[in-house]
Amino acid sequence: MKMSVRRSGTFLLQTSPHSHLVASSRFRSLTTETKQGDYPSPTQTQLPKDQKLTDIVDEICKITRTKPRWENTLLSQYPSFNFSDPNFFLLYLNHQNNSFLSLRFLHWLSSHCSFSPDQSSCNVLFDALVDAEACKAAKSLLDYPGFTPKPASLESYIRCLINGGMVEDALDVFVTLKKVGFLPSVSTFNASLLACLKVGRTDLVWTLYERMLESGIVASIDVETVGYLIKAFCAENKVFNGYELLRQVLDKGLCPDNTVFNSLIAGFCKERQYTRVSEILHIMIAMKCNPDIYTYQEVINGLFKRKNAEGFRVFNDLKDRGYFPDRVMYTTVIKGLCDIGLLGEARKLWFEMIQKGLVPNEYTYNVMVYGYFKIGDLVEARKLYEDMCGRGYSENAVSYTTMISGLCLHGRTDEALSLFREMSEKGVACDLIIYNSLIKGLCQKGKLVKATDLLNELLVKGLEPSVSSFTPLIKRLCEVGDTEGAMRLLKDMHDRHLEPIAGTHDYIIIGLCKEGNFVQGMEWLLNMLSWKLKPKEQTFEHLIDSLLQEDRLDDILVVLDLMFREGYRLKESIIHSLVCKFSKENLHLPNLCLEELV
Known part of the structure; x- marks a missing residue:
C-alpha cells in the first residue's frame, strides 16, 4: 500500500499488494561459529598453539571475573606478556563468554596497554552486547576510532535502543544506515514507531515516517504502520485527521486492529463526539472486527465523563x-458512578465483582474510599481504608493521597496532617x-502560616509547583487583607511560567x-x-460598592458600562444604593437612565 500522509490536510492512498513482514532478528553468541563471509570468530582465527598462552588467557579470565580491582595489579602479575596482541583479545572474548566483563577488559586494555581493537573484535563484542539488550554499553563501543558495525548489526542495535526507550538514539542510527545505503525492514520501522508512541514522542513518529518516505519504502508500508499514524493523530488531539486516514484505509479493504479503533473512540469521547463513537462501533462490526471489552471500556469511560448514567446502561447491556x-x-x-454521586449503585457493583471472584485491587479500593468522602460518609471511608490496609495493600502515595484529599475536603486538616x-x-x-490538597484545606480553615510553610517545603524538596x-x-491572603503578599505570589507564578486561572485576578x-485601594482595583x-x-x-x-463609599460616581458609570457589556445584571440592593446616591447628588446620568438600571 503506497501512502503519503501529512500531519494536517490531504491524505493520499494507493493500493498495491501488501505483505506483513516478519521481524528477523539476528542473535550471535560468542561460542557459536559464524557463517562464511562474516567476521572471524576466535575459533576461526589463527591463534598461537602454545598451550602456555591458553593457560595464561584462562588465568586472566578468572582474575577479571573474580578478583576485585584487578585493573591495579594485572600488569604487574604478567610483566612480560603482550596484552596488545589482537589475537589475545579474541581468545579472551571466547574464553570469558561475558560481554560486560569483556567490554570492561577492552576499556582497560585501551587505556593501559595502548591496545587498538580491530574490526573483528569490535564486531564480536558489539553483537554480544546488543544481544544482551545492553544498549548503553553497545553505544560506548561506537566511540572507538574506526569502528563501524555492519548494517545488519546496526538494525539489531535499533531494536535494542527502542526496547530501552532510547528512541532519539534509534533515529540517529536510521540516518547512519541511510548514508551507507542500507534499508531496514518495515518491521523495524514499525517497532520504532510503536516505541515513539509509548514514550509520548509523536513528533518523532512523524520524523520517522518522513524517513520511511525518503527511503522509498512506501510500497511496503502495511496496515500496522497506518495504525501507528492514526494513534499519533489521536495522541495529538487531531482525532478527526486520524478518522479521515482510517476511512481511506477501509476503502482499500484493509482493517487495523482493535487498538487503533480504541484510540479513535477514546479521542472522540474526549471531544464529546458520541455520534462518531457510535459510527466507529458500527464500522468495527461491519468489518468483522468485533469490539472487545477494552473497546467498550473506552466507550463507557467516555460516557461517564458526560456526568450521566448512560455509561452504566451500556455496561449492563454488555x-x-x-x-x-x-x-x-x-x-x-x-x-x-462515584463521580456522578450514585454511590449506592457503585456499592452494588463492588459486591457483585467480589461475588464473581474479581478481588478489588488497590485502585478499586481508593475509588470507593473517595466516593464515600464525596458524599460526606467519613466513617465508611475510614472503615474501607482500614480494610484495604488489612488485606495487605501497602500504604503508599496513592492511598495516602486519597485519604488526605478526602479529609481536607471536609475540613479535617488535623487528621490529614497526622497522615x-x-x-x-x-x-x-x-x-x-x-x-x-493540604494547602487548599489549610487555607479554607484559615491556617495560612502552615499552608505557606507547606508551599516552601515542597519547593525545598525540589517539587515543581502547579497553579x-x-x-x-x-485567595486567602486577599481575604485577610494581605493583597500585597498575594501579588508577590502571583509574580512568583509568572516567573515560573504558570498561568493563573481567571478567578485569581478576581x-x-x-x-x-476591601483595603480601599479602588484605583488599583479599577x-x-x-x-x-x-x-x-x-x-x-x-x-x-465589590468594585461598585467600594466606589460608592468614596463617591467616585464617574468611575461607577465606567464600571457599570463594563459590567453590562459582560452580560451581567445589577442586584436590586445595588440599584437602590445607586439611585439613592445619584438622586442625593441631584445628577443627570448621561447614557444611563433609571429604566436601564432596572
Missing part, C-alpha cells in the same frame, strides 16, 4: 449480551497532589477593594478585560 467484564471494567464503572507526618515516618514520598499550589494561598480586585479590572478574561459578577459588585 453483561446481558454475554460479555464478562474484568476487574478494570468494574473499577471504571464504579469510579464513574502526612505518618507518610514521612514510613518513608512514603509525598507528591504534589498531597501538598496541594493549584498558589491559588488557595492567593481575588486580587476584591482584596484591593486598573486591575481593565487589565483583566484587555487580557480577554471575564471577571466574576461579584467582582464588579
